[in-house]
Amino acid sequence: MQITFWGVRGSIPTPGPATVQIGGNTSCVEVRAGKAILIFDGGTGLRLLGKKLAKEAPLTAHMFFSHVHWDHIQGFPFFEPAFVKGNVFHLYGGNNVSRTLEETLEGQMDHPNFPVHLGVMGATMTFADLPEGQAVEIDDGAGGKVRVTNARGNHPQGVYAFRVEYAGKAIVYATDTEHYEGRIDEKLTALAKDAAVLIYDSQYTPEEYNSKKGWGHSTFEEGAKLAKLAGAKKLVLYHHDPMQNDAAVREKEKRAKAVFPDVIAAHEGLVLDV
Ligand SMILES: [Zn+2]
Ligand SMILES: [Zn+2]
Numbered sequence: 001m002q003i004t005f006w007g008v009r010g011s012i013p014t015p016g017p018a019t020v021q022i023g024g025n026t027s028c029v030e031v032r033a034g035k036a037i038l039i040f041d042g043g044t045g046l047r048l049l050g051k052k053l054a055k056e057a058p059l060t061a062h063m064f065f066s067h068v069h070w071d072h073i074q075g076f077p078f079f080e081p082a083f084v085k086g087n088v089f090h091l092y093g094g095n096n097v098s099r100t101l102e103e104t105l106e107g108q109m110d111h112p113n114f115p116v117h118l119g120v121m122g123a124t125m126t127f128a129d130l131p132e133g134q135a136v137e138i139d140d141g142a143g144g145k146v147r148v149t150n151a152r153g154n155h156p157q158g159v160y161a162f163r164v165e166y167a168g169k170a171i172v173y174a175t176d177t178e179h180y181e182g183r184i185d186e187k188l189t190a191l192a193k194d195a196a197v198l199i200y201d202s203q204y205t206p207e208e209y210n211s212k213k214g215w216g217h218s219t220f221e222e223g224a225k226l227a228k229l230a231g232a233k234k235l236v237l238y239h240h241d242p243m244q245n246d247a248a249v250r251e252k253e254k255r256a257k258a259v260f261p262d263v264i265a266a267h268e269g270l271v272l273d274v
Contacts, residue, residue, distance in 0.1 A: 007045020023268025035141025046075030
């Protein structure tokens with residue numbers, strides 16, 4: 001498998017000279033498993049991924065939305081391949097919100113918020129709201145299967161974390177989730193068991209977290225605890241706080257290394273081969 005990070009920022013895009021190394025686009029991660037294309041979240045990083053995918057049309061891709069807060073859907077109206085007839089997108093959300101994934105993505109593009117309605121995008125789209133624990137199996141284009149399972153995290157209005165299994169390896173995408181005090185999230189520990197890569201909400205330093213309790217985000221320290229308990233090999237710090245400039249993210253990464261050696265802070269353009 002190969003993972004490419006297109007947007008690594010949490011909450012709101014943060015362009016500007018202070019964030020050019022890490023990047024300012026919001027959540028979007030591409031995973032290739034055989035010939036299968038999987039996309040996790042549609043934050044503003046999705047626009048850039050779309051530029052790349054435009055060259056691969058006609059294509060079929062599977063898009064998994066952890067939840068529908070703005071920083072996870074705002075790139076979708078600017079996702080060029082979704083406007084191209086012949087492309088096929090299978091979109092998966094959670095059953096944990098008051099509206100379905102389709103209604104939410106449509107609502108974002110309703111007048112007067114956006115000039116073009118979702119219904120006139122040219123690609124074929126299917127929508128599925130997944131019950132917790134329901135696995136999705138995807139053809140790898142070479143006679144094999146990619147398996148995606150999910151578990152709920154801890155976030156206002158709910159969130160799903162996803163595990164991708166392919167060719168004996170596993171990747172876990174766990175963004176926008178707050179750790180619990182005094183115990184490590186059992187569901188996420190099970191989901192991340194023996195994962196080659198754990199992508200985890202590390203929005204805050206422990207000091208920043210103190211004034212942000214209940215906001216639905218976690219720290220690199222809690223990510224390290226979870227990775228150790230689950231037996232995950234590599235930890236990727238993800239969903240950086242908009243207040244953190246490049247130096248602050250690098251400092252966070254340095255501190256994380258002291259508690260979990262195989263760690264990296266996600267930045268735009270980062271590619272990991274698994
Ligand atoms: Zn977020
Ligand atoms: Zn969120």
